[in-house]
Amino acid sequence: MKKIYLAASWILFFCASLIFSNTAIAKIYIDIDSPNFQQFPIAICDFNNLSTRAAEPLEIGITLADEIKKYVAMTGIFNILNKKSFLEEKNTGNPAALETIRFSDWAAIGADYLLRGNITPSDKKIIAECRLFDVTRGESLFNKKYDLKIGEQKELSKKIASDILFILTGDEGEFNTKIAFVSKKASKSDIYTISYDGSDINNITNHQTIILSPHWSPDGNFLAFTSFKDGHPKVYIRNLKTGTEKKVASFEGLNLCGFFSPDGKKLLLTLSKDDNEEIYVLEIETAKLKRLTHNYSIDVSPTWSPDGQKIAFVSNRSGSPQIYTMDADGDNVKRITYEGIYNTSPSWSPRGGRIAYEGLINGTYQIFSVDEDGNNLLQLTFDAARNESPSWSPSGRQIVYSSKTASKSRICIMNANGLNIRILNENNDALTMPVWSPRFK
Amino acid sequence: MKKNIILVGMFIVVVFALTIFTGCAEKKAVVTEGTAQEQAAPAQTAATTQEQSAKVAPAATPETAETMVKDIFFDFDKSNIRPDARETLKADADFLLKNGNSKVVIEGHCDERGTAEYNMALGQRRAQETKNYLVNLGIKELRIKTISYGEERPFDPGHNEDAWAKNRRAHFVVTP
Numbered sequence: 008m009k010k011i012y013l014a015a016s017w018i019l020f021f022c023a024s025l026i027f028s029n030t031a032i033a034k035i036y037i038d039i040d041s042p043n044f045q046q047f048p049i050a051i052c053d054f055n056n057l058s059t060r061a062a063e064p065l066e067i068g069i070t071l072a073d074e075i076k077k078y079v080a081m082t083g084i085f086n087i088l089n090k091k092s093f094l095e096e097k098n099t100g101n102p103a104a105l106e107t108i109r110f111s112d113w114a115a116i117g118a119d120y121l122l123r124g125n126i127t128p129s130d131k132k133i134i135a136e137c138r139l140f141d142v143t144r145g146e147s148l149f150n151k152k153y154d155l156k157i158g159e160q161k162e163l164s165k166k167i168a169s170d171i172l173f174i175l176t177g178d179e180g181e182f183n184t185k186i187a188f189v190s191k192k193a194s195k196s197d198i199y200t201i202s203y204d205g206s207d208i209n210n211i212t213n214h215q216t217i218i219l220s221p222h223w224s225p226d227g228n229f230l231a232f233t234s235f236k237d238g239h240p241k242v243y244i245r246n247l248k249t250g251t252e253k254k255v256a257s258f259e260g261l262n263l264c265g266f267f268s269p270d271g272k273k274l275l276l277t278l279s280k281d282d283n284e285e286i287y288v289l290e291i292e293t294a295k296l297k298r299l300t301h302n303y304s305i306d307v308s309p310t311w312s313p314d315g316q317k318i319a320f321v322s323n324r325s326g327s328p329q330i331y332t333m334d335a336d337g338d339n340v341k342r343i344t345y346e347g348i349y350n351t352s353p354s355w356s357p358r359g360g361r362i363a364y365e366g367l368i369n370g371t372y373q374i375f376s377v378d379e380d381g382n383n384l385l386q387l388t389f390d391a392a393r394n395e396s397p398s399w400s401p402s403g404r405q406i407v408y409s410s411k412t413a414s415k416s417r418i419c420i421m422n423a424n425g426l427n428i429r430i431l432n433e434n435n436d437a438l439t440m441p442v443w444s445p446r447f448k
Numbered sequence: 449m450k451k452n453i454i455l456v457g458m459f460i461v462v463v464f465a466l467t468i469f470t471g472c473a474e475k476k477a478v479v480t481e482g483t484a485q486e487q488a489a490p491a492q493t494a495a496t497t498q499e500q501s502a503k504v505a506p507a508a509t510p511e512t513a514e515t516m517v518k519d520i521f522f523d524f525d526k527s528n529i530r531p532d533a534r535e536t537l538k539a540d541a542d543f544l545l546k547n548g549n550s551k552v553v554i555e556g557h558c559d560e561r562g563t564a565e566y567n568m569a570l571g572q573r574r575a576q577e578t579k580n581y582l583v584n585l586g587i588k589e590l591r592i593k594t595i596s597y598g599e600e601r602p603f604d605p606g607h608n609e610d611a612w613a614k615n616r617r618a619h620f621v622v623t624p
Contacts, residue, residue, distance in 0.1 A: 194600060240568065240596065279576065351563040
């Protein structure tokens with residue numbers, strides 16, 4: 008009997024591994040998560056304008072290519088080759104030219120990938136046709152046709168960059184995401200959002216008071232946060248479409264906002280109503296509250312694992328603030344950080360496995376990441392600034408954080424390995440607590 | 449004889465401590481209320497409103513909540529009551545016991561270092577520990593409320609240990 012079970016489980020295991028390995032091969036073309044990952048050199052050519060009308064401006068194909076380059080560069084995994092280094096003659100006008108590429112010319116300048124395309128503008132529309140090639144293998148990776156209205160070039164370039172990323176990594180990227188953050192002028196704070204490309208800064212709240220810890224709902228329609236709007240720290244959920252706010256936690260003492268659960272139904276909180284800062288989970292619809300930690304010390308800053316099974320949080324139960332994990336019901340508490348005397352602000356990667364946080368080292372705060380079991384600690388930032396509040400992108404491949412020097416306050420994005428830092432926003436006011444939104448459709 | 453010397457010694461320490469702390473409070477009074485000096489004369493009415501009680505009364509005027517209930521200070525990332533704070537809290541408790549109808553809000557504050565969210569919890573812990581200490585000294589729990597401002601409302605806006613030491617505090621707002 009036992010043998011049969013054993014045999015059956017072996018077969019199941021074999022099938023499962025076959026399925027998984029297959030999808031892995033089918034989806035992920037390049038493994039950007041390998042430790043020796045290097046940026047991929049890509050050549051993006053100006054698009055040929057196929058319009059027969061002589062009056063059509065040529066620039067449209069150039070600006071489109073430039074926009075695509077801008078978005079592709081934001082992913083942090085590509086090295087965009089300078090078009091001045093291109094050897095191949097500028098093909099003009101003939102779509103068939105896409106087929107007759109001399110890959111050796113592209114390999115010679117170090118390109119691994121090549122993007123070429125044509126556009127046909129008419130009165131109201133632009134048809135764009137574009138192809139991505141693997142230069143080393145000499146093969147086409149995709150051939151797509153896009154149809155858009157005049158004036159939608161930005162959306163088109165985002166779409167093309169996203170398609171390039173998807174075919175190569177199995178992930179559509181973060182192009183349709185935003186970052187929410189707190190901006191503090193003098194002693195007055197409010198929440199703002201900014202798009203992934205650094206455009207569209209929007210003021211969300213107008214409380215003009217202390218605001219902390221914004222957190223996105225998984226559908227991106229709500230922001231939960233702590234505000235001193237009525238004089239005391241209380242937790243609110245704001246509907247971003249209607250602009251209405253609902254008070255969801257107003258207990259005696261401290262009410263601090265934590266993360267939404269992955270299903271969006273629950274919210275983690277830090278409350279001091281039982282005389283001590285403890286972590287609770289609130290069922291938003293029923294207002295049912297459950298206490299998760301029981302320790303005479305500070306327990307704060309809870310964050311879910313992506314499957315909702317575990318929670319990481321900060322506790323000073325060992326004498327200094329350190330990162331701990333526990334099961335979603337509060338059992339099985341484990342300390343995972345041991346380096347340094349001040350480790351806070353945990354954020355769990357959406358892909359699981361890693362937890363990012365900030366830690367005090369050599370007199371300043373830097374971003375670190377560590378396996379959820381406490382292994383493989385990595386320091387990600389090293390500059391002289393005060394780097395805090397890491398938050399992962401939906402793909403888990405980038406991290407946004409706040410970076411403060413004596414004169415400047417910044418919101419920055421870096422790759423999950425700490426490379427390719429991009430300044431998203433910079434200000435003289437204090438910009439703090441950036442949190443990455445889910446993807447918007 | 450020996451007892452007398454000790455008593456005198458303690459008296460000197462207390463006076464010294466008082467001058468230091470009133471020195472701190474003075475700064476605040478100047479910032480919050482420009483005309484404080486002029487209104488200082490009618491001392492009888494001085495204690496009637498909270499705003500007025502915020503100013504530093506000259507040595508001759510009667511005790512007001514703000515001068516008598518003094519802030520206590522904490523070490524970095526700590527919420528335990530320091531030995532020097534115990535003395536202060538004893539005096540604070542005496543005043544509150546004498547003014548049995550007054551209510552007090554304890555504000556917990558932190559310096560700017562560290563994480564804003566963690567500091568919000570730390571400030572709450574400082575306020576709570578202070579409350580517990582006062583309750584142990586006989587102040588009714590119902591008279592005391594706590595609130596944390598974390599690192600958001602520094603007393604001294606400076607960026608050095610001098611300023612930080614003043615900012616890691618429990619501050620008392622007493623209403624008659």
